[in-house]
Amino acid sequence: MFPSSTAIRVEHVTQRFRLIHERPDTLREVFAKRFKGKSSVHDFEALKDVSFEVHHGEMLGVVGVNGSGKSTLLKVVSGVYAPSAGKVEVNGRLASLLELGSGMHPELTGRENIILNGLLMGYSKKQMKAREQRIIDFADIGEFIDVPLKQYSSGMYARLAFSVATEVDPDILVVDEILSVGDANFAAKSFKRMMDFRDSGKTILFVTHSMQQVLQYCDRAILLEAGRLVIDGAPEEVIERYAPGTLASTSALASASEKYLASLRE
Amino acid sequence: MTDLLRDSFKYRELIWALAMKELTVRYKRSVLGFLWALLNPALFMLVLTVVFSTVMPIAIPHYAVFLLSTLVPWTFFSQGATYAVESIVMNSDLIKKVAVPKVVFPVAAVVSNLINFALSLIPLLLIVLIMRHPFYWTWILLPISVIALSIFTLGFGLFFATANVYYRDVSHIVQILMNLWFYVTPIIYKVDAFPPKFRWIFRLNPILYVLNDFRMFVYYGQVPTALSILGSFVCAGGALVIGYWFFRKHQSEFVFYV
Ligand SMILES: Nc1ncnc2c1ncn2[C@@H]1O[C@H](COP(=O)(O)OP(=O)(O)OP(=O)(O)O)[C@@H](O)[C@H]1O
Ligand SMILES: [Mg+2]
Numbered sequence: 001m002f003p004s005s006t007a008i009r010v011e012h013v014t015q016r017f018r019l020i021h022e023r024p025d026t027l028r029e030v031f032a033k034r035f036k037g038k039s040s041v042h043d044f045e046a047l048k049d050v051s052f053e054v055h056h057g058e059m060l061g062v063v064g065v066n067g068s069g070k071s072t073l074l075k076v077v078s079g080v081y082a083p084s085a086g087k088v089e090v091n092g093r094l095a096s097l098l099e100l101g102s103g104m105h106p107e108l109t110g111r112e113n114i115i116l117n118g119l120l121m122g123y124s125k126k127q128m129k130a131r132e133q134r135i136i137d138f139a140d141i142g143e144f145i146d147v148p149l150k151q152y153s154s155g156m157y158a159r160l161a162f163s164v165a166t167e168v169d170p171d172i173l174v175v176d177e178i179l180s181v182g183d184a185n186f187a188a189k190s191f192k193r194m195m196d197f198r199d200s201g202k203t204i205l206f207v208t209h210s211m212q213q214v215l216q217y218c219d220r221a222i223l224l225e226a227g228r229l230v231i232d233g234a235p236e237e238v239i240e241r242y243a244p245g246t247l248a249s250t251s252a253l254a255s256a257s258e259k260y261l262a263s264l265r266e
Numbered sequence: 267m268t269d270l271l272r273d274s275f276k277y278r279e280l281i282w283a284l285a286m287k288e289l290t291v292r293y294k295r296s297v298l299g300f301l302w303a304l305l306n307p308a309l310f311m312l313v314l315t316v317v318f319s320t321v322m323p324i325a326i327p328h329y330a331v332f333l334l335s336t337l338v339p340w341t342f343f344s345q346g347a348t349y350a351v352e353s354i355v356m357n358s359d360l361i362k363k364v365a366v367p368k369v370v371f372p373v374a375a376v377v378s379n380l381i382n383f384a385l386s387l388i389p390l391l392l393i394v395l396i397m398r399h400p401f402y403w404t405w406i407l408l409p410i411s412v413i414a415l416s417i418f419t420l421g422f423g424l425f426f427a428t429a430n431v432y433y434r435d436v437s438h439i440v441q442i443l444m445n446l447w448f449y450v451t452p453i454i455y456k457v458d459a460f461p462p463k464f465r466w467i468f469r470l471n472p473i474l475y476v477l478n479d480f481r482m483f484v485y486y487g488q489v490p491t492a493l494s495i496l497g498s499f500v501c502a503g504g505a506l507v508i509g510y511w512f513f514r515k516h517q518s519e520f521v522f523y524v
Contacts, residue, residue: 017522018522026433026434026435027433027435028435078364078365079365080361080362080363080364080365080521081521081522082518096364098362098363102363102364103359103360103363103364103366105287105291105359105360107287107291107294108287108291115283116280116283116287119277119279119280119283120280120360120364120366121364122276122277122366124279125279125283
């Protein structure tokens with residue numbers, strides 16, 4: 001289907017930020033800084049020389065403590081950030097659900113945002129109109145579809161964003177924790193959809209703090225520590241390194257969840 | 267420059283949606299809604315027209331038409347440029363979440379004001395008819411100047427939108443600049459009011475040519491000189507080349523500063 005078996009290739013990526021309190025924002029501050037003779041700029045590396053690959057049909061989990069660079073990595077892969085150094089190669093159409101959602105506008109209604117979000121991802125209005133009903137059905141937020149987004153709960157927002165990102169049928173799906181605000185029912189439905197996705201040869205890059213999800217759904221995982229990729233391997237290996245001694249209990253949770261999902265399907 | 271055209275074409279539906287969003291969101295939850303966009307400049311025009319045709323009469327026949335023939339396009343420029351300058355910062359939420367060519371935001375800002383401009387041609391036409399000013403055939407040539415003015419507005423907007431990402435003071439400075447610029451441009455007056463030996467100074471004003479063309483088409487009903495039309499496109503092209511060059515040079519950094 002694709003010329004290359006690699007869906008995402010990240011090569012030696014470094015992402016540098018200029019920390020905000022060092023950065024003058026208005027002319028007054030610029031002059032103030034010049035005057036005081038301190039114009040020191042502080043660069044901070046949120047990602048340091050990160051390299052890895054994701055193959056088509058693979059679901060890769062990204063784990064790490066708060067501030068380790070997971071969201072930054074997903075933004076680089078999605079093309080929101082141009083990396084300070086290194087290279088990112090993406091083969092296929094990508095849809096992403098980043099930290100605080102995707103490209104939506106709080107003043108517009110859910111229905112209007114479906115179109116806007118699709119247009120931002122490069123789809124046409126016609127394509128989005130054709131998918132509108134399926135998106136609404138999957139999001140299942142009732143009459144709120146015609147209410148401005150600013151009146152949504154975070155779960156409702158996540159439902160809509162997830163529905164749009166998956167209904168546009170991308171080749172690669174990038175998801176940053178967004179499902180953590182969905183209720184059990186929606187989470188189950190979403191994971192089922194992601195599994196179907198992966199089984200049809202699509203690729204998923206997935207950030208989570210839940211080791212159970214990593215174990216249950218991911219084919220492979222990577223661990224970030226202060227911006228460095230420290231391990232890239234099987235979920236069990238990565239969990240053992242990240243949270244030593246918890247593998248047994250995580251496995252138990254994962255199999256319980258597996259049973260629950262199976263019971264839902266019946 | 268070719269990628270500006272390519273991106274604008276590829277994302278034309280997005281640009282249109284953003285322009286409509288701009289118009290609807292700004293005036294949501296207000297009774298008159300989108301009419302406010304027209305009302306503000308309309309009132310300003312009314313004041314100017316009343317002042318200069320009755321209170322402090324100027325010896326220019328059909329002064330209202332004389333004035334509006336340049337004030338309408340000027341308003342498009344000043345408002346379009348202002349929106350464009352703020353567009354990157356205003357859309358920071360989207361810029362932080364999706365990889366989309368950033369140029370769509372200033373382009374959409376200009377397009378939304380182009381819609382306003384098109385609507386404000388209706389009152390202009392009404393005034394022409396009410397005052398029994400001739401409705402010249404040269405109106406059909408207006409699109410030439412609309413294109414030149416849109417390009418000029420976009421170029422100006424791109425340049426200052428980029429600067430505004432780094433220093434938010436820029437949008438305030440642009441406001442002041444617009445006020446000054448309005449008075450040094452022959453909109454409410456004629457260049458002829460000045461002694462001939464000073465008139466060359468006006469030619470340094472890059473927006474003069476295109477506004478002059480508008481006035482020729484609507485008020486005088488004449489085709490402007492080739493030099494004037496050429497001048498309008500040279501200024502517009504120059505503004506776009508400089509503005510887009512600056513914008514492109516910095517656009518990948520915007521996301522870190524908005
Ligand atoms: N736009 C930015 N400007 C400056 N620093 C940033 C920016 N975005 C992130 N950082 C810094 O980069 C580091 C990594 O942030 P990131 O959001 O990628 O972490 P994370 O692994 O997603 O954390 P969490 O688990 O809390 O979501 C943090 O130290 C953060 O302060
Ligand atoms: Mg994060």
